[in-house]
Amino acid sequence: MTNTHDHGGGVRSVRVPIPDNPLGHTLVYVVDTDRGPVLIDTGWDDPASWDTLADGLAACGTAPAEIHGVVITHHHPDHHGLSGKVREASGAWIAMHAADAAIVRRTRSAEPERWFTYMAAKLTAAGAPEEHVAPLRGARRRNLPGLSPALPDREIVPGDLLPLPGRRLRAIWTPGHTPGHVCLHLEEAHPAGLPGNGRLFSGDHVLPEITPHIGLYEDPDDATITDPLGDYLDSLERVARLSPAEILPAHQHPFTDAGTRVADLLTHHESRLTDLLSLLSDPLTAWQLAERMEWNRPWDQIPYGSRNIAVSEAESHLRRLVKLGRAEAVAGSNPVTYTAV
Numbered sequence: 626m627t628n629t630h631d632h633g634g635g636v637r638s639v640r641v642p643i644p645d646n647p648l649g650h651t652l653v654y655v656v657d658t659d660r661g662p663v664l665i666d667t668g669w670d671d672p673a674s675w676d677t678l679a680d681g682l683a684a685c686g687t688a689p690a691e692i693h694g695v696v697i698t699h700h701h702p703d704h705h706g707l708s709g710k711v712r713e714a715s716g717a718w719i720a721m722h723a724a725d726a727a728i729v730r731r732t733r734s735a736e737p738e739r740w741f742t743y744m745a746a747k748l749t750a751a752g753a754p755e756e757h758v759a760p761l762r763g764a765r766r767r768n769l770p771g772l773s774p775a776l777p778d779r780e781i782v783p784g785d786l787l788p789l790p791g792r793r794l795r796a797i798w799t800p801g802h803t804p805g806h807v808c809l810h811l812e813e814a815h816p817a818g819l820p821g822n823g824r825l826f827s828g829d830h831v832l833p834e835i836t837p838h839i840g841l842y843e844d845p846d847d848a849t850i851t852d853p854l855g856d857y858l859d860s861l862e863r864v865a866r867l868s869p870a871e872i873l874p875a876h877q878h879p880f881t882d883a884g885t886r887v888a889d890l891l892t893h894h895e896s897r898l899t900d901l902l903s904l905l906s907d908p909l910t911a912w913q914l915a916e917r918m919e920w921n922r923p924w925d926q927i928p929y930g931s932r933n934i935a936v937s938e939a940e941s942h943l944r945r946l947v948k949l950g951r952a953e954a955v956a957g958s959n960p961v962t963y964t965a966v
């Protein structure tokens with residue numbers, strides 16, 4: 626089967642498609658244990674994706690009904706989308722870090738109207754123009770994916786071994802892409818004898834050719850000023866220190882030499898922060914900074930929803946620069962503008 630791959634040592638993967646998304650697919654890993662296979666992530670909640678997962682498991686000699694447990698790297702719908710269906714089919718447990726489980730709980734209980742009102746206020750404070758904010762006022766529930774994600778039934782505790790009978794899989798907390806993102810370290814010799822410490826399932830934290838999005842995760846009930854980019858950079862160094870023999874990411878393809886990839890990502894973020902500082906020689910709002918940042922296409926071609934993500938990314942960079950003492954808010958500005966120090 627072309628959708629499955631045997632990585633050796635009782636680890637296989639299924640390429641589960643993500644509909645209408647340039648990422649293409651999620652790599653769902655199937656880890657054999659003494660009590661049946663455990664999945665790392667499950668893929669997007671869509672009938673064709675479910676069929677691909679079920680066919681892939683069959684090609685691995687198993688089935689959804691035989692899954693013993695599900696370990697989720699983070700709550701995004703391309704990773705956690707099918708978890709509920711797997712649990713329904715098998716009675717498997719679902720494990721997730723508490724910080725992402727809190728987001729799942731919030732998403733399930735959120736009244737969409739309240740969320741849209743909150744978003745409108747946030748965007749206005751970031752300097753978004755009225756024509757961008759207006760559609761959010763009076764917006765009603767639409768059929769957005771991931772509005773009712775499955776509640777996990779186990780908590781992933783950083784540093785602990787996961788309950789995989791006969792295997793050594795340790796949770797490494799890597800906040801940044803999401804607050805509760807974890808990588809999973811398989812502390813077993815590499816099946817092909819590659820040098821290094823075992824294998825690391827990296828989720829979206831470290832991918833071979835893409836820099837993951839680092840935005841804000843806002844909780845309307847919590848005013849804590851978080852620093853997700855700072856968290857991400859710390860988490861990258863944590864991965865480099867493990868020096869795994871091979872990285873098994875959730876998108877694209879496995880790769881070796883984690884240290885080089887981490888160094889590239891650190892350099893990328895440092896040069897991006899330096900570029901942003903030069904833009905901040907004039908005071909800018911988060912929105913104005915987002916308009917001037919480099920994206921994969923010109924600002925006027927970026928769709929509505931992606932602009933919100935871009936502003937969130939601009940804000941996470943501003944927070945990092947403020948925390949480093951390299952930028953500051955201009956006193957009395959409203960919406961708040963920032964300038965290089």
Ligand SMILES: [Zn+2]
Nearest residue numbers: 699701802829
């Ligand atoms: Zn993600």
Ligand SMILES: [Zn+2]
Nearest residue numbers: 701703829875
């Ligand atoms: Zn992803």
